[in-house]
Amino acid sequence: MTRLQLNEIESNRAEAPPLPLTVAPYTSSDDYKSPYASTRPLAKCHAHHFSTESRHFTGSAMKKESSPTGQRRIISLGTGRPTSDYYPWESLAFRGVSPVPVKSDFACTLERTVLKQGETYNLSIGLNYSHASGSAHLLRFITEHVELVHNPPYSNWTTFLSSGSTAAMEVVFRVLCNRGDTILTEQYTYPGTLESATMKGIKVQGVEMDADGLLPDALDKVLSSWDTAQSSKPHVLYTVPTGQNPTGCIQPLGRRRAIYEVAEKHDLIIIEDDPYYFLQMPPYHHSNGNSGISGSNGQTTVDETSVEAFHSRCIPSFLSLDTSGRVVRLDSAAKILAPGLRAGWVTASSQIIGKFLAYQEISTSSVSGPSQVMLWHLLDESWGHSGFLSWLMYLSQEYQWRRNVVLDACNLYFPKEIVQWFPPASGMFLWIEMDWRRYPQLAHLNRSPDEIDARILELELQIANKSLEKGVLVTRGSLFSSNNKLNGQLHFRLTFAAASREDLKEGVRLFAEALRECFQL
Amino acid sequence: MTRLQLNEIESNRAEAPPLPLTVAPYTSSDDYKSPYASTRPLAKCHAHHFSTESRHFTGSAMKKESSPTGQRRIISLGTGRPTSDYYPWESLAFRGVSPVPVKSDFACTLERTVLKQGETYNLSIGLNYSHASGSAHLLRFITEHVELVHNPPYSNWTTFLSSGSTAAMEVVFRVLCNRGDTILTEQYTYPGTLESATMKGIKVQGVEMDADGLLPDALDKVLSSWDTAQSSKPHVLYTVPTGQNPTGCIQPLGRRRAIYEVAEKHDLIIIEDDPYYFLQMPPYHHSNGNSGISGSNGQTTVDETSVEAFHSRCIPSFLSLDTSGRVVRLDSAAKILAPGLRAGWVTASSQIIGKFLAYQEISTSSVSGPSQVMLWHLLDESWGHSGFLSWLMYLSQEYQWRRNVVLDACNLYFPKEIVQWFPPASGMFLWIEMDWRRYPQLAHLNRSPDEIDARILELELQIANKSLEKGVLVTRGSLFSSNNKLNGQLHFRLTFAAASREDLKEGVRLFAEALRECFQL
Structure with missing residues (x-):
């Protein structure tokens, strides 16, 4: 299948309408997907998976009315968004060094002034409210990244910026499950998931694993033999396919395909919690204590050819296999950039993401502005897609070395x-x-x-x-x-x-x- | 009643144990309250107000185990908190100018290195996970601020940092209400509140208002004549006492006392949503179009005497009147510092805040690290309490001028x-x-x-x-x-x-x- 290539992104951007420059403008990842996406079939309808509560997730009427589109200047006597004149910070600056081939260091100062010619994002925007999907600038980059790496095989997928994967997991359970429902997970799994489910009165049923992770046959057996007289049949599978927490195992491609087939058979939504996706590494060979010598921060060598090889070596995600649009993929900035940002992204069919966005409008509103500004500048302005992939490759090598130690x-x-x-x-x-x-x-x-x-x-x-x-x-x-x-x-x-x-x-x-x-x- | 004074804060800090310097250390506002707090009676028990769901809010066992206390150095093979060596940002800097008498401008650079002698907070801490209550440094300042301004008349009040008031409101409804419950609000109220309630299947009953806001007699009448055969009697009042949204009215002290009395009589929890508390201003007098001349950014004059007068002129909050610990007070940084920070604070009895914290551990985890760092540096390192109050007074004067225009x-x-x-x-x-x-x-x-x-x-x-x-x-x-x-x-x-x-x-x-x-x- 033809798919988005790194070198097409620049021309895609050039042909797209300009990014909106108003306060908290409406934005959607649909605006940033490549033309390939629209050539694919639609996701299945998953309305029957929604919980009683989430049927009422309609979002904020006032926020919708307060973001008029169009280029004309409008005086706002509408929503109580304080003018940026009253933000006490006048500039925010950051810098760093990164072992990537594209650019080896970065530095940036954002001012809280009126946008200058050519500027598209500054502190007056970064410290104001932002749309629930995220700021247009950052969302564009993240959408392109998702398409480059995962290339979802259906057309109406959507990505939005979440306040981290823990928050997203809390929401996805609310969107999909009622009290008394049972979700399926790996036999051993992340305690936060167990606690998040328990908190909402959701039961958890573990599914047997081997060294390659969750066993598809065991999954099928649990579902085929489910006693619906006791409780309603599970319709949600939560899995950590890569670097599973706590076992560290990784599902090979064949295993993923087999699990997806079971999900199709039993109409399961798959929550793919994948914060360690890029921390894939070659098998361990006993190195006789030499691991102390190779590797260490800044020492790893990365070049562009190896980056492409690294990307193509990574096992495809469930999102990459998701012909029906039944996968809710959770990505996190915590393990690959910094946990304190409280930022991540979620990709799923637009029907499911619509519920997330409606909920976000009434809860956290959006990811923190300073976090978004820092991410945007690092990823889009400094590194670019190739640089970000290089960073991820560098990290996987560092973790490989740590694992060996x-x-x-x-x-x-x-x-x-x-x-x-x-x-x-x-x-x-x-x-x-x-x-x-x-x-x-x-x-x-x-x-x-x-x-x-x-x-x-x-x-x-x-x-x-x-x-x-x-x-x-x-x-x-x-x-x-x-x-x-x-x-x-x-x-x-x-x-x-x-x-x-x-x-x-x-x-x-x-x-x-x-x-x-x-x-x- | 004897209460914390501005000039006592420095010596209180000097006598307290040092701030913890480990990653995401356990912290609580109890550590930062003045000795006066403990001399007051305890809040009433409010367990009967908790929802079915929130009875299961127990928080994260792993997070509790992963923050050992004590000063001894511990090697962590425990939780998956990536080392700060792998955060690509090496420094974060910000500066600003503010019309306060204490210090008129500020500038700061935080480095992502090992803490230097005398440093207590830097980027390696700011970009890592943080405790659900907030970072110790910022929480200390906010706790002192709450005590200075509101001086709660019971001992076991607690403050924690929320991901903004919209998020806090979403959580407080979850903590207190079940589907089918009814909450009381002003006749006209913030649409986000209405939507947040509706989303959870909570009904809203408006209570009549006059120019001074919610009418206590009307409130009493609604409750006294409630038909419990139809639905359970409301036990939660949501009110915006200052600069009510949308009517702009402010409840005078007598009105607040009368409403609190009704709350005592009917055992109501009062959610005090008070983002405009400091935007109190003198009555409007028709200025014959002169308002264009006085005031404007940076022109307002503020001195220390006027700051104290301003503070004592502000109408006391419900929290200040709360002898039973039945008020949940929501403060927001959005309207007084910057909306994009997605930060605020909540103050209530420790029993109620315990539920908030348990929920936060499983959802947003904490306020964004960059937001916390920016707030801490501005408020604690640069402005101090007196400077913050000056800023708030400056803002109220600016809004007064804008109102007049x-x-x-x-x-x-x-x-x-x-x-x-x-x-x-x-x-x-x-x-x-x-x-x-x-x-x-x-x-x-x-x-x-x-x-x-x-x-x-x-x-x-x-x-x-x-x-x-x-x-x-x-x-x-x-x-x-x-x-x-x-x-x-x-x-x-x-x-x-x-x-x-x-x-x-x-x-x-x-x-x-x-x-x-x-x-x-």
């Missing part, structure tokens, strides 16, 4: 008679399983599964506390269990994202020491 | 035979009533109230469109009606916040021209 340390320090671990090929997490039967007080325990779980939970807490006492913070596996039970297993999750490079090895050593002491090895 | 223009241009208006002593809105009976086609209409409303609605839209055609945007009054009916009245709301000073007068002239044409005068 941690896995080398595991090989070096872990008591292998009780610890098993699963070298990840994506993301920022390492999933560890321990043989609790080797724990002296549990060795010959002959109890019910619930009683065993209770004893494992005590042991888990003991290990976590002992680790903290040694000076290392690890995350207890029980937090990730989709059914709130341990199921006779003892897990921990380690992340290689946060610690300084020097501390990664030391952290694993301390954790191993804590384990040895707890297990009296 | 608009009212002078109304006197000059409006066809007084059909238009009546209500000079506001606060806020940014002017409420206008028109005599639709003077509209030729409606003069002798003898129809049912619903049919009359339908005709007025057509006329309202005709006037709005005619105005837009002339080049001025105004807001239709029907959007503000709490019962979605016109009740035989034709209103418009004008704001004097948005237009440039030169355009205010011209906007009114164009609107008056549109009116004359529509009414064929």
Whole structure:
């Protein structure tokens, strides 16, 4: 299928109408999609998936009336948007250096003045209200990025800027589920998802996984054998396909296709939570402790050819396979740019995004203006698409190197008679399983599964506390269990994202020491 | 009652434990309240006000476990918070000039490096995750500000940073109300509130007003005569006590006390939505068109004595009168600093704020980091409390001047035979009533109230469109009606916040021209 190429973006922009320059102008990703998008079939109708609550998500009438379109100058005695004369900041400036081939550093100062000739975005716009979809300038870039990378195979997809993936997840559950509904997730999953569902009275059913993630046959079986007399059949699957949290595994393309087929068969909406999409990396090979030498911030080399190769090497997302428009894809700036921005983007069929936007108008309104300004300047004005992809490739190499440091340390320090671990090929997490039967007080325990779980939970807490006492913070596996039970297993999750490079090895050593002491090895 | 004074803040800070410097550290406004707070009685228990949904608002277990307290260095293999080495921005700088006596300009550059000696906040912290309450640095200032200005008369009040008042309002309805509940509001109120309630299946009952706002007797009557057989008795009052939106009126102190008494009698939670609190101004006196001369950005003079006088002249908030801890006070940075920050603060009893925080952990997580950094530097590092109050006084003078310009223009241009208006002593809105009976086609209409409303609605839209055609945007009054009916009245709301000073007068002239044409005068 013909698809948008990097080198077509500039001419697409040149042929498009100019970006709107009014306050909080109406904007939509439809304005920034390539001509290819319109040649594709429409998404299916998904109105039957909407919750009772979201049928009333209609947005703000006043906001709609207060953004007249057209180029004519209008005096506003309409909405209470204070004039930018009363914003106390007069300029905002930022700079940075990035290991990308396109431009190696950037610097920018935005003034809170009337737009000058040629300017399209400044602080008077950036500090005012913004449309719920985002500012036109940033949304254009993000829409192009989504099309370049994921190329959705239907026409009426839409992207908007969310206040981060956690917020977007909270909203998507509200849009799709009623109290008492059940959603499906991986057997082990992100606690925020579990808590977000529980908060709304939504039940969670975990689906079995293997080293390649969620098992399509298990998914099909759960749905085919669902007892609708007990509760209504699940119509939503939540999955983290890349660098799954907490297991670190990545679904290969064949696995994704098979899962999508099951979704088609049972009419599932797929929530693709994919913050680690670009942190894909080659398999781990035991490097005999050499990982300390290669890589490190600013040392990774990236060139344009390798960027294209990197992009084409990444496993296609569910959005890329989504012929029916049943995928709600959540992207996050937190793991690839900075968490404090509280920004991300969501892509789905326009019918579904319409609900998100109506909700955003009545809740957070939009992403923070300073965050949007910083993102726009970095991505669009400084890096461009090629530069952004280079940055993402650089990050994946850095995480690869961090992963190797941690896995080398595991090989070096872990008591292998009780610890098993699963070298990840994506993301920022390492999933560890321990043989609790080797724990002296549990060795010959002959109890019910619930009683065993209770004893494992005590042991888990003991290990976590002992680790903290040694000076290392690890995350207890029980937090990730989709059914709130341990199921006779003892897990921990380690992340290689946060610690300084020097501390990664030391952290694993301390954790191993804590384990040895707890297990009296 | 003894209360916190401006000159005590420095010594309070000096005696308090140092601010935490770890990533997203646990923080609470309790740490920043003065010793006076603890001498007061506790709030009443309000658990019976919580909705079914919010009983499950418990927050994020992983986030709680991932912020160990204490000063010891801990290596984190815990949560997936990317190291600040991977944030592409290396510095953020901003500057501004402000007409305050304390410091007349400010400039700041924050670096993304390890904290230097004496530094407590920089970009590596500002761009990382933050605690749901906010960053310790900003929360300290805001807590002190709330105590200085409002001095809540009970001990366990708590303040946290919200993602703006619209978001906070969405959450407070979720915390307090179930589908089918009814909330009480002013007869005319902010459309966002109406839409936020409707979205959640909450009904709205308007309460009669006069020139001083909501009528306590009417409120009492609605509650005393409530037919609980039809639907459960309202337990939430939403009010905008200052610069009411859309009427612009301000409740005098006596009125506030009387409303609070009714709330005590009927056990109401009062949502005090008060973004215009500081935009209090003296009554309008017709200035014979002189308003164009006095005032304008940067020209207003402010000195320290006048700041204290201004502060003590402001009518006390409901929070200031709240002996039972039944007020949920929403403050917003949008109308007094900049809307694009998407930031505000909420103050209520710790029991109620606990629900907000649990929800925030699972949704927006926190206010945007760049917004927090900008607010902290401006308010705490640059202006200080006295400077912030000076800024607010300056703003109130600016709005006073803008109000006068608009009212002078109304006197000059409006066809007084059909238009009546209500000079506001606060806020940014002017409420206008028109005599639709003077509209030729409606003069002798003898129809049912619903049919009359339908005709007025057509006329309202005709006037709005005619105005837009002339080049001025105004807001239709029907959007503000709490019962979605016109009740035989034709209103418009004008704001004097948005237009440039030169355009205010011209906007009114164009609107008056549109009116004359529509009414064929």
